[in-house]
Amino acid sequence: MSKKLDIRQEILKCLCRSGQMTRTDFVRQTGIRPATVFEVVDELKQDGIISELERKGKKTGRVSPSITFNMDYLWLLGIDFQFKKTIGVITDLNGKVIASSEAPGLSRKGLEDCLHEIKTVVTALKKQVGVDWEIVAGVGFSDPGIVDIEQGISLKAVNLHGWENFNSGAWLREMTGLRSSLILPETIVGTYMEYYSRFPSPPESLFHMEMGTGIGGGFVKNGTLFIGGNCRGMEIGHIVIMPEGPLCQCGNRGCLEAIAGEAGLKRRVAELINNGVNTGLKTENFSITKFCELAGRDKAARMLAYDVSSKISNALATVVTLLNPSMIVLSGELAGLGSILTDTIKRELPLRCMPGAADKLAIEISTLDEYATARGAALMLREKILLDQAD
Numbered sequence: 001m002s003k004k005l006d007i008r009q010e011i012l013k014c015l016c017r018s019g020q021m022t023r024t025d026f027v028r029q030t031g032i033r034p035a036t037v038f039e040v041v042d043e044l045k046q047d048g049i050i051s052e053l054e055r056k057g058k059k060t061g062r063v064s065p066s067i068t069f070n071m072d073y074l075w076l077l078g079i080d081f082q083f084k085k086t087i088g089v090i091t092d093l094n095g096k097v098i099a100s101s102e103a104p105g106l107s108r109k110g111l112e113d114c115l116h117e118i119k120t121v122v123t124a125l126k127k128q129v130g131v132d133w134e135i136v137a138g139v140g141f142s143d144p145g146i147v148d149i150e151q152g153i154s155l156k157a158v159n160l161h162g163w164e165n166f167n168s169g170a171w172l173r174e175m176t177g178l179r180s181s182l183i184l185p186e187t188i189v190g191t192y193m194e195y196y197s198r199f200p201s202p203p204e205s206l207f208h209m210e211m212g213t214g215i216g217g218g219f220v221k222n223g224t225l226f227i228g229g230n231c232r233g234m235e236i237g238h239i240v241i242m243p244e245g246p247l248c249q250c251g252n253r254g255c256l257e258a259i260a261g262e263a264g265l266k267r268r269v270a271e272l273i274n275n276g277v278n279t280g281l282k283t284e285n286f287s288i289t290k291f292c293e294l295a296g297r298d299k300a301a302r303m304l305a306y307d308v309s310s311k312i313s314n315a316l317a318t319v320v321t322l323l324n325p326s327m328i329v330l331s332g333e334l335a336g337l338g339s340i341l342t343d344t345i346k347r348e349l350p351l352r353c354m355p356g357a358a359d360k361l362a363i364e365i366s367t368l369d370e371y372a373t374a375r376g377a378a379l380m381l382r383e384k385i386l387l388d389q390a391d
């Protein structure tokens with residue numbers, strides 16, 4: 001690769017991260033000399049990838065024009081295939097949502113039902129954008145389970161019958177007629193979005209933990225996402241915290257997910273009811289969201305919430321001991337416990353980690369909206385398309 005292509009790639013990467021920059025910002029961030037940066041920026045403008053908007057300062061005269069991606073250069077399709085529903089978005093190159101659609105995961109008996117649901121979302125999006133579908137360049141897909149990112153294969157998702165060893169990349173390209181595809185585990189996409197939503201001042205490192213039907217994690221440091229050797233890293237849900245505890249879907253006993261995941265919580269609720277505890281909690285139509293609501297006003301639910309938060313602190317102590325992150329972000333339905341969860345973690349982590357490891361550690365609840373993961377899948381594909389093009 002020639003030096004100029006390296007610089008082109010570097011500038012595109014900066015713009016992907018910051019969203020909006022000036023020529024001066026590029027020079028400052030890359031440390032490359034102005035003349036070279038300006039030449040590459042001019043080239044990117046000519047290629048139609050970026051736009052530069054003249055801005056006039058009221059008092060100071062001309063200020064540096066701001067550079068963004070050209071919103072009509074290409075669009076992206078992002079799909080968030082979750083355990084309970086599918087969300088799809090079309091975004092422009094700046095990540096702005098142009099169209100969105102959603103389908104509930106009502107009766108997924110096998111692979112065909114999953115594919116039908118995804119197809120329904122894509123068909124609705126196609127209809128919304130009409131002839132502009134032509135500029136959609138590819139599909140980014142967030143998978144609820146383990147994937148082979150390089151081959152674009154969905155390997156396995158517990159709780160999702162038939163979603164196993166499926167060539168989702170090839171199927172998506174064929175079904176949509178789009179050139180590119182990128183299949184990513186949901187935890188990686190979620191972590192990417194948590195990190196980049198904190199620009200322009202992201203933390204140095206961030207551990208993201210998602211707690212819903214299952215429990216997953218992701219880690220990013222200085223802008224680089226950690227991806228395990230065979231895409232099975234950061235599986236915080238499968239850290240064993242009670243060796244003789246309940247059986248987990250992974251085959252082990254006492255994993256965090258078997259205790260604080262949806263099935264684990266439901267099991268605890270059944271125990272409470274069977275022991276005659278007075279509570280508004282019910283196993284019938286159980287949902288984590290309802291559990292979080294009740295934790296505010298039902299004693300048994302609150303006790304269970306504190307106990308589960310303590311188990312989560314246990315697993316996070318391992319994370320802090322190994323990675324020493326500067327920020328932990330909690331997302332997913334169980335993050336609805338709010339201060340019960342964060343206060344317990346803040347109190348217990350320092351007691352379970354090396355002295356000083358949890359100092360200055362920020363613990364936050366995610367504030368991203370329901371389209372964030374679908375957008376994230378589209379934006380991660382954006383980087384792949386733009387940077388491959390620069391090769």
Ligand SMILES: [Zn+2]
Nearest residue numbers: 238248250255
């Ligand atoms: Zn497990």
